[in-house]
Amino acid sequence: MSTNxxxxxxxxxDQLRSKSLWMLHYCTGCGAIExxxxxxxxxxxxxxxxxxxxxxxxxxxxxxxGYLSAKTLRRVIYTYEQMPEPKYVIGFGSCTLNxxxxxxxxxxxxxxxxxxxxxxxxxxCMPRPEALLEAFNELMxxxxxxxxxxxxRYKENYEWYKQNQLRSLGEVFIHDExxx
Amino acid sequence: xxxxxxxAVLLTGFFVGLTLEGIARKIMARVQRRYGPPWYQxxxxxxxxxxxxxxxxxxxxxxxxxxxxxxxxxxxxxxPLGDLVAFPGLDNIFIIVYLFAVGALGMAMGMVGSGxxxxxxxxxxALTQMLGYEVPYLVAIAGVxxxxxxxSVSGLMMAQQDTWTLFKMPIGGIVAxxxxxxxxxxxxxxxxxxxxxxxxxxxxxxxxxxxxLLMLMHTFSIFVEISLFVDIFLGIxxxxxxxLKFTVVWIIATLISAVLPRFRIEQVVKxxxxxxxxxxxxxxxxxxxxWVF
Amino acid sequence: MTNSMNNTIxxxxxxxxxxxxxxxxxxxxxIEIKPEMVLNALSLLKGSGYSHLSIITAVxxxxxxxxxxxxxxxxxxxxxxxxxxxxxxxxxxxxxxVKHLWPIxxxxxxxxxxxxxxxxxGNDDMRPLFLENWDDLPPLRKDFxxxxxxxxxxxxxxxxxxxxxxAKVIRGDLNG
Numbered sequence: 001m002s003t004n005x006x007x008x009x010x011x012x013x014d015q016l017r018s019k020s021l022w023m024l025h026y027c028t029g030c031g032a033i034e035x036x037x038x039x040x041x042x043x044x045x046x047x048x049x050x051x052x053x054x055x056x057x058x059x060x061x062x063x064x065x066g067y068l069s070a071k072t073l074r075r076v077i078y079t080y081e082q083m084p085e086p087k088y089v090i091g092f093g094s095c096t097l098n099x100x101x102x103x104x105x106x107x108x109x110x111x112x113x114x115x116x117x118x119x120x121x122x123x124x125c126m127p128r129p130e131a132l133l134e135a136f137n138e139l140m141x142x143x144x145x146x147x148x149x150x151x152x153r154y155k156e157n158y159e160w161y162k163q164n165q166l167r168s169l170g171e172v173f174i175h176d177e178x179x180x
Numbered sequence: 181x182x183x184x185x186x187x188a189v190l191l192t193g194f195f196v197g198l199t200l201e202g203i204a205r206k207i208m209a210r211v212q213r214r215y216g217p218p219w220y221q222x223x224x225x226x227x228x229x230x231x232x233x234x235x236x237x238x239x240x241x242x243x244x245x246x247x248x249x250x251x252x253x254x255x256x257x258x259x260p261l262g263d264l265v266a267f268p269g270l271d272n273i274f275i276i277v278y279l280f281a282v283g284a285l286g287m288a289m290g291m292v293g294s295g296x297x298x299x300x301x302x303x304x305x306a307l308t309q310m311l312g313y314e315v316p317y318l319v320a321i322a323g324v325x326x327x328x329x330x331x332s333v334s335g336l337m338m339a340q341q342d343t344w345t346l347f348k349m350p351i352g353g354i355v356a357x358x359x360x361x362x363x364x365x366x367x368x369x370x371x372x373x374x375x376x377x378x379x380x381x382x383x384x385x386x387x388x389x390x391x392x393l394l395m396l397m398h399t400f401s402i403f404v405e406i407s408l409f410v411d412i413f414l415g416i417x418x419x420x421x422x423x424l425k426f427t428v429v430w431i432i433a434t435l436i437s438a439v440l441p442r443f444r445i446e447q448v449v450k451x452x453x454x455x456x457x458x459x460x461x462x463x464x465x466x467x468x469x470x471w472v473f
Numbered sequence: 474m475t476n477s478m479n480n481t482i483x484x485x486x487x488x489x490x491x492x493x494x495x496x497x498x499x500x501x502x503x504i505e506i507k508p509e510m511v512l513n514a515l516s517l518l519k520g521s522g523y524s525h526l527s528i529i530t531a532v533x534x535x536x537x538x539x540x541x542x543x544x545x546x547x548x549x550x551x552x553x554x555x556x557x558x559x560x561x562x563x564x565x566x567x568x569x570x571v572k573h574l575w576p577i578x579x580x581x582x583x584x585x586x587x588x589x590x591x592x593x594x595g596n597d598d599m600r601p602l603f604l605e606n607w608d609d610l611p612p613l614r615k616d617f618x619x620x621x622x623x624x625x626x627x628x629x630x631x632x633x634x635x636x637x638x639x640a641k642v643i644r645g646d647l648n649g
Contacts, residue, residue, distance in 0.1 A: 013228070013231040016224050016227050016228040016231060017228050017231070017232075019221075019224050019228075020221070020224045020225045020228040040212070040214070041212060041213040041214050044209070044214040044215050044216070046205070046209060046214065046215075046216060046217050047209075047214070047215045047216060047217055047218075048217075049217050049218075049221050049224060049225070052375075053375075053380075054375040054376070054379040054380040054384070055379045055380060055383075055384045055385070057235070057384065057385055057386060057387035057391075058229075058380075058383070058386065058387060058391055060232075070605065070626075070627075071603070071604070071605050074605070082235075083387075084232050084233050084234050084235060084387040084388040085232065085233045086232065097630070098629065098630045099623075099627070099629070103623070103629070104619050104620040104623050105619060105623060106609075106612045106617070106619040106622045106623060106626075107604075107612070108627075109627045110623065110627040110628065110629050110630065111627075111628070111629070111630045114627075114628060167626070168626050168627055169605075169606065170605075170606035170608065171606055175605065
């Protein structure tokens with residue numbers, strides 16, 4: 001497949017990208033509480049060159065903690081499409097994996113990779129900061145080897161993803177009485 | 181020869197600036213009992229940002245960023261780094277101050293051109309803060325200019341043969357250093373880019389290579405600001421001692437910013453116009469009365 | 474019950490016959506009244522210091538074919554709490570608004586319309602508040618099946634192995 005072929009330039013760029021990952025965390029779920037320990041003194045994410053970013057325009061990783069309701073999924077899709085390429089998605093916790101304890105809820109989605117491509121999942125409810133750091137290291141290894149191709153898959157299978165989004169959400173466009 | 185000197189100044193700005201920013205992150209981390217990123221982290225960040233595919237927001241946006249970077253690079257070329265002066269005889273403080281505004285205005289124009297309200301708020305805050313720190317800074321500098329009867333930066337440096345200006349006019353030195361913290365946009369004066377309030381303010385819509393260019397612009401402008409302070413207040417120096425003094429000033433500024441929270445914007449202006457401005461006037465009065473050590 | 478709560482109940486009894494009072498806690502009283510008396514009771518309570526409307530919510534009693542509307546009122550004078558409950562017909566889920574007593578009630582009423590399908594006379598603003606593009610029964614009704622809806626809308630991951638069985642074996646619930 002063509003998605004795994006990289007030029008020399010891309011290989012060098014991937015080395016740099018793996019060492020400077022800026023993260024946008026979408027923390028509507030309970031998993032957000034695992035991030036402060038991994039950022040602060042105990043586990044210190046910044047030693048890998050990772051840091052939180054305030055806007056999707058500057059982010060490399062979209063980090064989704066915990067469950068997503070249908071309403072927040074719309075915003076996540078918006079956010080994901082705003083990020084510049086290459087971009088990576090990490091799904092954190094079992095809620096993004098298979099619905100977790102909200103598997104029968106009318107409002108929350110059951111699997112995230114049905115709507116946007118997920119490069120890496122962290123299983124567990126909740127995963128501890130050690131698991132988080134292990135996942136970041138794994139993501140860096142995947143980026144260096146050129147295996148983190150979620151953004152290419154999203155472009156290639158755009159029709160499929162759009163169709164899934166429409167099936168679950170009805171309409172991706174956001175109507176919001178407080179912002180109109 | 182001039183071309184070579186300009187290239188030397190710009191390369192110094194690039195390598196020393198980015199290295200010191202990385203070291204500042206490391207110091208910040210150590211103050212917070214963390215390990216911290218490696219010292220070359222900011223090089224990786226800039227090159228990574230340049231390698232990504234960004235989104236433009238129209239030609240005003242593109243042009244504003246180029247104007248910001250170009251303006252700051254042009255300013256840097258005029259700043260004497262110790263005995264390395266790219267344009268001897270032209271390193272006038274007024275030229276530098278005027279050219280520096282080109283970069284700031286370019287950034288304001290580009291960021292407002294992105295159309296994001298957060299960016300507009302950030303730019304408004306940045307310009308307000310500029311109004312805050314420029315006034316005491318220029319009053320203090322005016323005292324220095326009056327005392328030495330010259331406005332050339334290397335002339336000011338050469339005039340400090342016997343004592344540093346910092347020791348001759350300690351109040352003015354303190355005022356200039358406080359204003360320097362505001363220019364650098366470090367805490368407690370990082371109101372314009374407050375990430376938690378306005379999503380990093382002016383940079384909110386910058387993606388990828390635009391972000392990389394703006395990081396370079398930020399590095400160069402930090403270099404210009406600290407260089408001016410070092411040249412005017414910290415005595416006569418050659419290239420190496422200049423870099424040493426530069427590093428010390430930068431580390432002190434970093435240590436101060438590592439332990440302070442953020443001001444609100446009206447607190448910034450009130451603070452600058454109360455404490456440093458009155459101190460600056462006191463210093464000018466001392467200079468006029470001839471009470472200089 | 475505090476003195477002021479006793480006094481308030483006496484005053485309520487004077488305007489409402491056969492008032493059912495249930496003391497839940499020292500400062501918490503539930504009263505059950507007929508739907509047509511609710512507005513009177515609420516305005517009397519508001520006049521007696523119970524002026525803070527904490528929430529309006531509903532319970533679906535599907536066997537009785539009734540919705541129970543619950544108004545929770547709080548007093549900042551003595552911390553007393555009145556729970557005013559009334560039962561309305563489930564088929565014709567309609568009630569009157571209390572928007573004129575508490576302006577904030579219009580949001581609670583919108584929410585009730587969204588989640589239970591109860592409409593309120595006098596409150597025309599019944600746009601959806603939380604859900605977007607909802608296309609089924611109101612979701613908090615008992616005859617709505619969330620599992621079925623979730624299966625229809627949000628597809629599950631397909632596992633090739635029976636992981637739940639394996640997890641039970643690992644945990645020791647079953648003997649592998």
